[in-house]
Amino acid sequence: MTTSTRGADKVPAVLVLEDGRIFRGRAYGAVGVTFGEAVFSTGMTGYQETLTDPSYHRQVVVMTAPHVGNTGVNDEDPESKQIWVAGYVVRDPARVPSNWRAKRSLDEELRHQGVVGISNIDTRALTRHLRERGAMRVGIFSGNALPDEATMLAEVRQAPEMKGADLSAEVATKEAYVVPAIGEKRFTVAAVDLGIKGMTPHRMAERGIEVHVLPATATADDVYAVNPDGVFFSNGPGDPATADHPVSVMQAVLERGTPLFGICFGNQILGRALGFGTYKLKYGHRGINQPVQDRTTGKVEVTAHNHGFAVDAPTDQVSETPYGRAEVSHVCLNDNVVEGLHLLDKPAFSVQYHPEAAAGPHDAAYLFDRFVSLMEGQRA
């Protein structure tokens, strides 16, 4: 694959942060205007999985890796049917993508899907700025006739904030669908789609699970209508403080004692279901090399993250909750943020990071086996 994108990057573009800092570069992907929350990801591979992760809905993703697009775009790696990021920021895009699986260039794909990006800016300076000042609203404006800086800044400051955003229903499936078990079917799982990544049902299917993916609006009756051996709550965009409906559905599942597993947004929902709060991190965790300790085994795993919020639970004691005793099972070794929860008296647990790990390390794949063990235990 040798499509050159040379020449497509001559259009000027400006990135405007809500605190007034401005970066000037060139258009990348679609030419136009976009707004979102500026966040940075430190993953050096897996840009297709990042772009198509529904949890990035309404976020403008800054890549800290300086060269992006080297392997083009293939048809196998997307995590969902479309690119979800609101905008894309790279320093030095590949001019000639090269990979045996590539079907087109990343620049072409962004243009095709109407995703506005910017290239040729100092992404290291931008990342340091976000790290010091925190994630904030941003606008990317590209084209040959751009508004003046004051006008652009005023528009950025009118864009909606991530805090308080209720976004799952915007990205989740509208209709239930089934992902069949690979090989012999052993279990049925109801998976509540709050912005699920394709790799998650796949990791379950590999373990003999038939996955019934349900819309974010599914009720407890919808969940139990599939006669599940276990219930799963997915990752997803937005502020977990707004997720009252999935919290109430999860509480019904906890009440019945059905084996339960949550990932990322699902972990935040378990936190809330147990009575803990959630809060916004200064700049979040996004990348594929975050060190997490499983406190139940003492082992450290290298993990994939994409979260801007976290659960506020004590990491040094067992908590009494309406569903029995709960404990923080995993912590991030960089900053001690809660990365997992489990109940001691019921078959329920969750992690804040991504054991499905696409892209990323596979250290945490054992968590899907733990879910299977809970379902086996319930049958025994």
Ligand SMILES: NC(=O)CC[C@H](N)C(=O)O
């Ligand atoms: N990947 C996710 O599920 C993210 C959860 C939530 N939207 C957050 O930013 O923390």
